Amino acid sequence: MSKVARIELTPVAFADPPLLNVVGVHEPYALRTIVQVWTDDGLVGLGETYASDDHLLRLKAVADVLPGLDVFDLNGLRRRVRDVLISAGAQVGGMLNLQDPVDVVLSPYEVALLDLQGKLLDRPVVDLLGGAVRDEVPFSAYLFYKWGAHPGGEADAWGEALDPDGIVRQARKMIDEYGFTAIKLKGGVFPPGQEAEAVHALAKAFPEHMLRIDPNCAWTVETSVRVARELTGVLEYLEDPTPGIDAMAAVARQTELPLATNMCVIAFAHLKPAVLADAVQVVLSDHHYWGGLRRSQLLAGICDTFGTGLSMHSNSHLGISLAAMTHLAAATPNLTYACDTHYPWKTEDVVKPGVLAFESGSVRVPRGPGLGVELDVDALGALHEQYLACGIRKRDDTTYMRTIDPGFSPNTARW
Protein backbone atom coordinates (compact mmCIF):
# COMPACT_ATOMS: atom_id res chain seq x y z
CA MET A 1 0.00 0.00 0.00
CA SER A 2 1.44 3.36 -1.05
CA LYS A 3 1.10 6.08 1.56
CA VAL A 4 1.63 9.82 1.67
CA ALA A 5 5.03 10.55 3.21
CA ARG A 6 5.42 14.31 2.84
CA ILE A 7 4.07 17.37 1.06
CA GLU A 8 5.88 20.29 -0.58
CA LEU A 9 3.99 23.52 -1.22
CA THR A 10 5.72 25.98 -3.54
CA PRO A 11 4.16 29.37 -4.29
CA VAL A 12 5.23 30.69 -7.69
CA ALA A 13 4.75 33.90 -9.71
CA PHE A 14 4.59 33.89 -13.51
CA ALA A 15 4.35 36.76 -15.98
CA ASP A 16 0.81 37.89 -16.78
CA PRO A 17 -0.03 40.49 -19.47
CA PRO A 18 -2.05 43.66 -18.70
CA LEU A 19 -5.49 42.13 -19.25
CA LEU A 20 -8.47 44.20 -18.13
CA ASN A 21 -11.58 43.06 -16.35
CA VAL A 22 -14.28 44.53 -14.17
CA VAL A 23 -12.01 44.99 -11.16
CA GLY A 24 -8.98 46.46 -12.94
CA VAL A 25 -5.88 45.21 -14.65
CA HIS A 26 -3.96 41.98 -14.15
CA GLU A 27 -0.78 42.46 -12.14
CA PRO A 28 2.51 41.82 -14.03
CA TYR A 29 2.58 38.46 -12.25
CA ALA A 30 -0.05 35.85 -11.47
CA LEU A 31 0.43 33.65 -8.42
CA ARG A 32 -0.16 29.91 -7.99
CA THR A 33 0.88 27.22 -5.54
CA ILE A 34 2.41 24.00 -6.82
CA VAL A 35 1.61 21.03 -4.60
CA GLN A 36 3.90 17.99 -4.57
CA VAL A 37 2.71 14.95 -2.63
CA TRP A 38 5.48 12.38 -2.08
CA THR A 39 4.81 8.74 -1.22
CA ASP A 40 6.86 6.53 1.06
CA ASP A 41 8.09 4.70 -2.07
CA GLY A 42 9.45 7.89 -3.66
CA LEU A 43 6.72 8.75 -6.19
CA VAL A 44 5.43 12.30 -6.51
CA GLY A 45 1.94 13.51 -7.41
CA LEU A 46 1.30 17.06 -8.66
CA GLY A 47 -1.44 19.58 -7.98
CA GLU A 48 -1.88 23.30 -8.67
CA THR A 49 -3.98 25.87 -6.85
CA TYR A 50 -4.33 29.51 -5.78
CA ALA A 51 -1.68 31.28 -3.72
CA SER A 52 -3.26 33.82 -1.39
CA ASP A 53 -1.63 33.92 2.04
CA ASP A 54 -4.82 32.62 3.70
CA HIS A 55 -5.08 29.74 1.26
CA LEU A 56 -1.41 28.83 1.79
CA LEU A 57 -2.01 28.67 5.55
CA ARG A 58 -4.93 26.29 5.04
CA LEU A 59 -2.97 24.14 2.59
CA LYS A 60 -0.14 23.94 5.11
CA ALA A 61 -2.48 22.99 7.97
CA VAL A 62 -3.87 20.14 5.85
CA ALA A 63 -0.39 19.07 4.67
CA ASP A 64 0.51 18.43 8.31
CA VAL A 65 -2.19 15.75 8.71
CA LEU A 66 -1.76 13.89 5.41
CA PRO A 67 1.31 11.72 6.07
CA GLY A 68 0.20 8.10 6.44
CA LEU A 69 -2.85 8.48 4.19
CA ASP A 70 -3.33 5.71 1.59
CA VAL A 71 -3.10 7.43 -1.82
CA PHE A 72 -6.31 5.65 -2.91
CA ASP A 73 -8.28 6.93 0.09
CA LEU A 74 -9.90 10.02 -1.45
CA ASN A 75 -12.79 9.88 1.03
CA GLY A 76 -10.25 9.86 3.87
CA LEU A 77 -8.54 12.86 2.25
CA ARG A 78 -11.78 14.85 2.23
CA ARG A 79 -12.49 13.88 5.85
CA ARG A 80 -9.07 15.12 6.93
CA VAL A 81 -9.42 18.40 5.01
CA ARG A 82 -12.85 19.00 6.51
CA ASP A 83 -11.74 18.22 10.07
CA VAL A 84 -8.75 20.57 9.81
CA LEU A 85 -10.81 23.43 8.40
CA ILE A 86 -13.65 23.01 10.88
CA SER A 87 -11.26 23.00 13.80
CA ALA A 88 -9.67 26.18 12.37
CA GLY A 89 -13.13 27.80 12.40
CA ALA A 90 -13.76 27.90 8.63
CA GLN A 91 -17.37 28.34 7.44
CA VAL A 92 -17.73 25.13 5.47
CA GLY A 93 -20.58 24.15 3.16
CA GLY A 94 -20.79 26.96 0.60
CA MET A 95 -22.45 30.03 2.10
CA LEU A 96 -24.32 32.40 -0.22
CA ASN A 97 -21.94 33.66 -2.95
CA LEU A 98 -18.98 31.86 -1.38
CA GLN A 99 -17.01 28.84 -2.45
CA ASP A 100 -16.87 25.94 0.00
CA PRO A 101 -13.39 26.14 1.58
CA VAL A 102 -13.30 22.36 1.99
CA ASP A 103 -13.63 21.90 -1.76
CA VAL A 104 -11.11 24.66 -2.50
CA VAL A 105 -8.42 23.16 -0.23
CA LEU A 106 -9.25 19.58 -1.17
CA SER A 107 -8.80 20.16 -4.91
CA PRO A 108 -5.00 20.25 -5.39
CA TYR A 109 -4.50 17.32 -3.00
CA GLU A 110 -7.16 15.26 -4.79
CA VAL A 111 -5.50 16.00 -8.15
CA ALA A 112 -2.08 15.07 -6.74
CA LEU A 113 -3.42 11.78 -5.34
CA LEU A 114 -5.07 10.95 -8.69
CA ASP A 115 -1.72 11.69 -10.36
CA LEU A 116 -0.10 9.25 -7.93
CA GLN A 117 -2.78 6.61 -8.44
CA GLY A 118 -2.25 6.85 -12.20
CA LYS A 119 1.49 6.49 -11.78
CA LEU A 120 1.04 3.47 -9.51
CA LEU A 121 -1.37 1.80 -11.95
CA ASP A 122 0.47 3.01 -15.06
CA ARG A 123 -2.77 4.57 -16.36
CA PRO A 124 -3.66 8.18 -17.28
CA VAL A 125 -5.96 10.09 -14.92
CA VAL A 126 -8.69 10.12 -17.57
CA ASP A 127 -8.97 6.33 -17.13
CA LEU A 128 -9.44 6.75 -13.37
CA LEU A 129 -12.32 9.14 -14.12
CA GLY A 130 -14.22 6.61 -16.18
CA GLY A 131 -12.31 6.70 -19.46
CA ALA A 132 -12.08 9.16 -22.31
CA VAL A 133 -15.26 10.07 -24.16
CA ARG A 134 -13.09 12.36 -26.33
CA ASP A 135 -9.38 12.20 -27.07
CA GLU A 136 -9.07 15.92 -27.72
CA VAL A 137 -10.61 18.60 -25.55
CA PRO A 138 -11.75 21.81 -27.28
CA PHE A 139 -10.86 25.10 -25.58
CA SER A 140 -12.02 28.64 -26.42
CA ALA A 141 -10.02 31.70 -27.45
CA TYR A 142 -10.22 33.79 -24.26
CA LEU A 143 -10.10 37.44 -25.37
CA PHE A 144 -9.49 40.43 -23.12
CA TYR A 145 -9.50 44.18 -23.48
CA LYS A 146 -5.84 44.84 -22.92
CA TRP A 147 -3.18 47.47 -22.56
CA GLY A 148 -0.13 47.22 -24.82
CA ALA A 149 2.19 47.05 -21.80
CA HIS A 150 2.19 47.18 -18.03
CA PRO A 151 3.03 50.69 -16.79
CA GLY A 152 6.81 51.02 -17.12
CA GLY A 153 7.00 47.59 -18.79
CA GLU A 154 7.79 46.42 -22.30
CA ALA A 155 5.15 45.94 -24.97
CA ASP A 156 4.23 42.30 -25.58
CA ALA A 157 3.49 40.54 -28.86
CA TRP A 158 -0.29 40.76 -28.37
CA GLY A 159 -0.47 44.55 -28.52
CA GLU A 160 -3.24 46.78 -27.28
CA ALA A 161 -6.94 45.89 -27.57
CA LEU A 162 -9.27 48.65 -26.40
CA ASP A 163 -11.92 48.71 -29.14
CA PRO A 164 -13.70 46.28 -31.49
CA ASP A 165 -10.89 46.40 -34.07
CA GLY A 166 -8.31 45.58 -31.39
CA ILE A 167 -10.45 42.69 -30.15
CA VAL A 168 -10.86 41.28 -33.66
CA ARG A 169 -7.07 41.57 -34.17
CA GLN A 170 -6.47 39.71 -30.92
CA ALA A 171 -8.97 37.00 -31.91
CA ARG A 172 -7.29 36.57 -35.28
CA LYS A 173 -3.89 36.09 -33.66
CA MET A 174 -5.28 33.55 -31.17
CA ILE A 175 -7.16 31.64 -33.86
CA ASP A 176 -4.18 31.66 -36.26
CA GLU A 177 -1.83 30.38 -33.54
CA TYR A 178 -4.10 27.93 -31.72
CA GLY A 179 -6.95 27.13 -34.11
CA PHE A 180 -9.76 27.87 -31.63
CA THR A 181 -13.33 27.44 -32.88
CA ALA A 182 -15.04 29.19 -29.94
CA ILE A 183 -14.40 32.71 -28.61
CA LYS A 184 -15.04 34.24 -25.19
CA LEU A 185 -14.71 37.98 -24.63
CA LYS A 186 -14.09 39.20 -21.10
CA GLY A 187 -16.29 42.29 -20.74
CA GLY A 188 -17.42 44.57 -17.93
CA VAL A 189 -14.71 47.07 -18.84
CA PHE A 190 -16.41 49.46 -21.30
CA PRO A 191 -20.05 50.50 -21.64
CA PRO A 192 -22.19 47.50 -22.61
CA GLY A 193 -23.15 48.94 -26.00
CA GLN A 194 -19.48 49.21 -26.90
CA GLU A 195 -18.83 45.63 -25.78
CA ALA A 196 -21.86 44.39 -27.75
CA GLU A 197 -20.35 46.18 -30.76
CA ALA A 198 -17.15 44.14 -30.25
CA VAL A 199 -19.25 40.95 -30.22
CA HIS A 200 -20.91 41.97 -33.49
CA ALA A 201 -17.46 42.67 -34.97
CA LEU A 202 -16.29 39.20 -33.89
CA ALA A 203 -19.42 37.60 -35.36
CA LYS A 204 -18.76 39.37 -38.65
CA ALA A 205 -15.07 38.43 -38.75
CA PHE A 206 -15.59 34.82 -37.54
CA PRO A 207 -19.08 33.76 -38.68
CA GLU A 208 -18.42 30.06 -38.03
CA HIS A 209 -17.20 30.52 -34.43
CA MET A 210 -19.24 30.13 -31.25
CA LEU A 211 -19.23 33.37 -29.22
CA ARG A 212 -19.66 34.33 -25.55
CA ILE A 213 -19.23 37.48 -23.49
CA ASP A 214 -18.65 37.66 -19.74
CA PRO A 215 -18.98 41.08 -18.04
CA ASN A 216 -18.45 39.54 -14.58
CA CYS A 217 -21.76 40.83 -13.14
CA ALA A 218 -21.14 44.46 -14.12
CA TRP A 219 -24.62 45.02 -15.51
CA THR A 220 -28.04 45.68 -13.99
CA VAL A 221 -30.94 43.35 -14.77
CA GLU A 222 -32.34 45.90 -17.27
CA THR A 223 -29.02 46.25 -19.11
CA SER A 224 -28.54 42.49 -19.10
CA VAL A 225 -31.95 41.93 -20.67
CA ARG A 226 -31.31 44.61 -23.30
CA VAL A 227 -27.90 43.17 -24.27
CA ALA A 228 -29.20 39.59 -24.13
CA ARG A 229 -32.01 40.45 -26.54
CA GLU A 230 -29.59 42.24 -28.85
CA LEU A 231 -27.19 39.31 -28.88
CA THR A 232 -29.70 36.45 -29.09
CA GLY A 233 -28.73 34.38 -32.11
CA VAL A 234 -25.20 35.82 -31.99
CA LEU A 235 -23.95 34.32 -28.70
CA GLU A 236 -24.03 30.67 -27.63
CA TYR A 237 -24.39 31.94 -24.03
CA LEU A 238 -24.16 35.10 -21.95
CA GLU A 239 -22.00 34.62 -18.89
CA ASP A 240 -22.70 36.32 -15.54
CA PRO A 241 -24.29 39.52 -16.80
CA THR A 242 -25.58 40.44 -13.33
CA PRO A 243 -24.91 39.37 -9.72
CA GLY A 244 -26.80 36.73 -7.74
CA ILE A 245 -29.23 33.90 -8.42
CA ASP A 246 -32.36 36.09 -8.10
CA ALA A 247 -31.12 38.73 -10.55
CA MET A 248 -29.91 36.07 -13.00
CA ALA A 249 -33.36 34.43 -12.76
CA ALA A 250 -35.01 37.79 -13.50
CA VAL A 251 -32.87 38.11 -16.65
CA ALA A 252 -33.48 34.50 -17.65
CA ARG A 253 -37.26 35.06 -17.51
CA GLN A 254 -36.95 37.86 -20.06
CA THR A 255 -34.63 36.35 -22.66
CA GLU A 256 -34.23 33.24 -24.77
CA LEU A 257 -30.43 33.47 -24.61
CA PRO A 258 -28.90 30.83 -22.27
CA LEU A 259 -27.21 32.34 -19.21
CA ALA A 260 -24.01 30.83 -17.81
CA THR A 261 -22.27 31.34 -14.49
CA ASN A 262 -19.11 30.85 -12.52
CA MET A 263 -20.13 33.54 -10.04
CA CYS A 264 -23.52 32.71 -8.54
CA VAL A 265 -23.24 28.90 -8.57
CA ILE A 266 -19.84 28.17 -7.09
CA ALA A 267 -20.60 25.50 -4.49
CA PHE A 268 -22.91 22.48 -4.27
CA ALA A 269 -25.19 24.39 -1.88
CA HIS A 270 -26.01 26.89 -4.67
CA LEU A 271 -27.30 24.30 -7.13
CA LYS A 272 -30.72 23.76 -5.59
CA PRO A 273 -31.75 27.45 -5.41
CA ALA A 274 -30.38 28.05 -8.92
CA VAL A 275 -32.28 25.11 -10.37
CA LEU A 276 -35.50 26.03 -8.54
CA ALA A 277 -35.31 29.60 -9.84
CA ASP A 278 -34.25 28.45 -13.33
CA ALA A 279 -31.55 31.12 -13.02
CA VAL A 280 -28.80 29.60 -15.18
CA GLN A 281 -28.78 27.32 -18.17
CA VAL A 282 -25.03 26.58 -18.11
CA VAL A 283 -22.77 26.09 -15.07
CA LEU A 284 -19.07 26.66 -15.55
CA SER A 285 -17.26 24.01 -13.56
CA ASP A 286 -13.79 24.65 -12.17
CA HIS A 287 -12.06 21.81 -10.37
CA HIS A 288 -10.02 24.32 -8.33
CA TYR A 289 -13.09 25.20 -6.25
CA TRP A 290 -15.52 22.34 -6.95
CA GLY A 291 -13.37 19.95 -4.91
CA GLY A 292 -11.15 18.41 -7.59
CA LEU A 293 -11.84 16.17 -10.55
CA ARG A 294 -14.19 13.62 -9.03
CA ARG A 295 -16.40 16.20 -7.35
CA SER A 296 -16.48 18.12 -10.65
CA GLN A 297 -17.86 14.94 -12.17
CA LEU A 298 -20.46 14.89 -9.39
CA LEU A 299 -21.37 18.45 -10.44
CA ALA A 300 -21.58 17.21 -14.04
CA GLY A 301 -24.01 14.48 -12.96
CA ILE A 302 -26.22 16.97 -11.12
CA CYS A 303 -26.24 19.29 -14.15
CA ASP A 304 -27.13 16.35 -16.36
CA THR A 305 -30.00 15.39 -14.05
CA PHE A 306 -31.52 18.87 -14.19
CA GLY A 307 -30.85 19.51 -17.87
CA THR A 308 -28.36 22.27 -17.07
CA GLY A 309 -25.48 22.73 -19.51
CA LEU A 310 -21.88 22.40 -18.38
CA SER A 311 -18.84 24.39 -19.44
CA MET A 312 -15.49 25.09 -17.75
CA HIS A 313 -14.04 28.25 -16.16
CA SER A 314 -10.41 29.29 -15.90
CA ASN A 315 -8.25 31.75 -13.99
CA SER A 316 -4.60 32.38 -14.88
CA HIS A 317 -3.00 28.94 -14.55
CA LEU A 318 -0.04 26.75 -15.44
CA GLY A 319 0.41 23.38 -17.13
CA ILE A 320 -0.48 21.14 -14.18
CA SER A 321 -3.93 22.69 -14.14
CA LEU A 322 -4.25 22.50 -17.93
CA ALA A 323 -3.45 18.79 -17.77
CA ALA A 324 -6.00 18.25 -14.97
CA MET A 325 -8.66 20.26 -16.86
CA THR A 326 -8.02 18.22 -20.00
CA HIS A 327 -8.31 14.84 -18.24
CA LEU A 328 -11.51 15.97 -16.52
CA ALA A 329 -13.13 17.34 -19.68
CA ALA A 330 -12.14 14.25 -21.65
CA ALA A 331 -13.92 12.01 -19.12
CA THR A 332 -17.09 14.09 -18.72
CA PRO A 333 -19.66 13.30 -21.44
CA ASN A 334 -21.92 16.31 -20.86
CA LEU A 335 -19.07 18.84 -20.86
CA THR A 336 -19.89 19.73 -24.42
CA TYR A 337 -18.87 23.40 -24.59
CA ALA A 338 -15.30 24.46 -25.43
CA CYS A 339 -13.56 25.06 -22.09
CA ASP A 340 -12.09 28.39 -20.97
CA THR A 341 -8.35 28.63 -20.50
CA HIS A 342 -5.89 31.44 -19.83
CA TYR A 343 -3.04 29.19 -21.00
CA PRO A 344 -2.22 31.06 -24.26
CA TRP A 345 -1.55 34.22 -22.20
CA LYS A 346 1.25 32.57 -20.30
CA THR A 347 4.92 32.62 -21.26
CA GLU A 348 6.37 30.60 -18.36
CA ASP A 349 5.51 27.20 -16.94
CA VAL A 350 6.53 24.66 -14.32
CA VAL A 351 5.95 21.60 -16.51
CA LYS A 352 8.34 20.34 -19.16
CA PRO A 353 7.25 21.23 -22.70
CA GLY A 354 6.11 18.73 -25.30
CA VAL A 355 2.94 17.19 -23.84
CA LEU A 356 0.40 20.03 -23.79
CA ALA A 357 -0.21 21.61 -27.17
CA PHE A 358 -3.20 23.18 -28.91
CA GLU A 359 -4.13 21.80 -32.29
CA SER A 360 -7.27 23.07 -34.02
CA GLY A 361 -8.18 24.68 -30.69
CA SER A 362 -8.01 21.39 -28.77
CA VAL A 363 -5.56 19.75 -26.38
CA ARG A 364 -4.91 16.05 -26.84
CA VAL A 365 -5.40 14.12 -23.58
CA PRO A 366 -1.97 13.16 -22.21
CA ARG A 367 -1.61 9.36 -22.33
CA GLY A 368 1.32 9.01 -19.90
CA PRO A 369 0.68 7.71 -16.38
CA GLY A 370 -1.19 10.06 -14.01
CA LEU A 371 -1.58 13.60 -15.31
CA GLY A 372 1.11 12.81 -17.89
CA VAL A 373 3.10 15.97 -17.23
CA GLU A 374 6.51 16.23 -15.59
CA LEU A 375 7.63 18.97 -13.22
CA ASP A 376 10.57 21.08 -14.39
CA VAL A 377 12.29 21.58 -11.04
CA ASP A 378 14.57 24.34 -12.34
CA ALA A 379 11.58 26.29 -13.67
CA LEU A 380 9.76 25.70 -10.37
CA GLY A 381 12.74 27.14 -8.48
CA ALA A 382 12.98 30.15 -10.78
CA LEU A 383 9.26 30.94 -10.54
CA HIS A 384 9.43 30.57 -6.77
CA GLU A 385 12.29 33.11 -6.70
CA GLN A 386 10.10 35.36 -8.84
CA TYR A 387 7.30 34.95 -6.27
CA LEU A 388 9.63 36.01 -3.47
CA ALA A 389 10.89 39.00 -5.46
CA CYS A 390 7.75 40.24 -7.23
CA GLY A 391 6.25 42.04 -4.27
CA ILE A 392 2.70 40.77 -4.77
CA ARG A 393 1.49 38.91 -1.72
CA LYS A 394 -2.17 38.13 -2.01
CA ARG A 395 -4.25 38.21 1.15
CA ASP A 396 -7.32 37.02 -0.66
CA ASP A 397 -7.81 35.28 -4.01
CA THR A 398 -10.53 37.71 -5.03
CA THR A 399 -8.22 40.76 -4.92
CA TYR A 400 -5.57 39.68 -7.36
CA MET A 401 -6.16 42.59 -9.74
CA ARG A 402 -4.76 46.05 -9.39
CA THR A 403 -7.64 48.50 -9.62
CA ILE A 404 -6.95 50.82 -12.50
CA ASP A 405 -7.37 54.57 -12.54
CA PRO A 406 -11.16 55.04 -12.64
CA GLY A 407 -10.54 57.90 -15.06
CA PHE A 408 -9.26 55.37 -17.62
CA SER A 409 -12.38 53.33 -17.83
CA PRO A 410 -15.85 53.74 -16.37
CA ASN A 411 -15.65 50.28 -14.90
CA THR A 412 -16.59 51.46 -11.43
CA ALA A 413 -20.11 52.24 -12.63
CA ARG A 414 -22.95 49.71 -12.67
CA TRP A 415 -24.40 49.67 -16.16
Ligand SMILES: O=C([O-])C(=O)C[C@H](O)[C@@H](O)C(=O)[O-]
Ligand atom coordinates in the same frame (compact mmCIF):
# COMPACT_ATOMS: atom_id res chain seq x y z
O1 LIG B 1 -15.40 34.98 -14.65
C1 LIG B 1 -14.40 34.48 -15.18
O2 LIG B 1 -14.47 33.88 -16.23
C2 LIG B 1 -13.13 34.64 -14.50
O3 LIG B 1 -13.11 34.99 -13.37
C3 LIG B 1 -11.94 34.28 -15.27
C4 LIG B 1 -10.73 35.10 -15.06
O4 LIG B 1 -10.22 35.04 -13.82
C5 LIG B 1 -10.79 36.51 -15.54
O5 LIG B 1 -11.89 37.20 -15.09
C6 LIG B 1 -9.53 37.28 -15.31
O6 LIG B 1 -8.51 36.67 -15.02
O7 LIG B 1 -9.56 38.48 -15.48
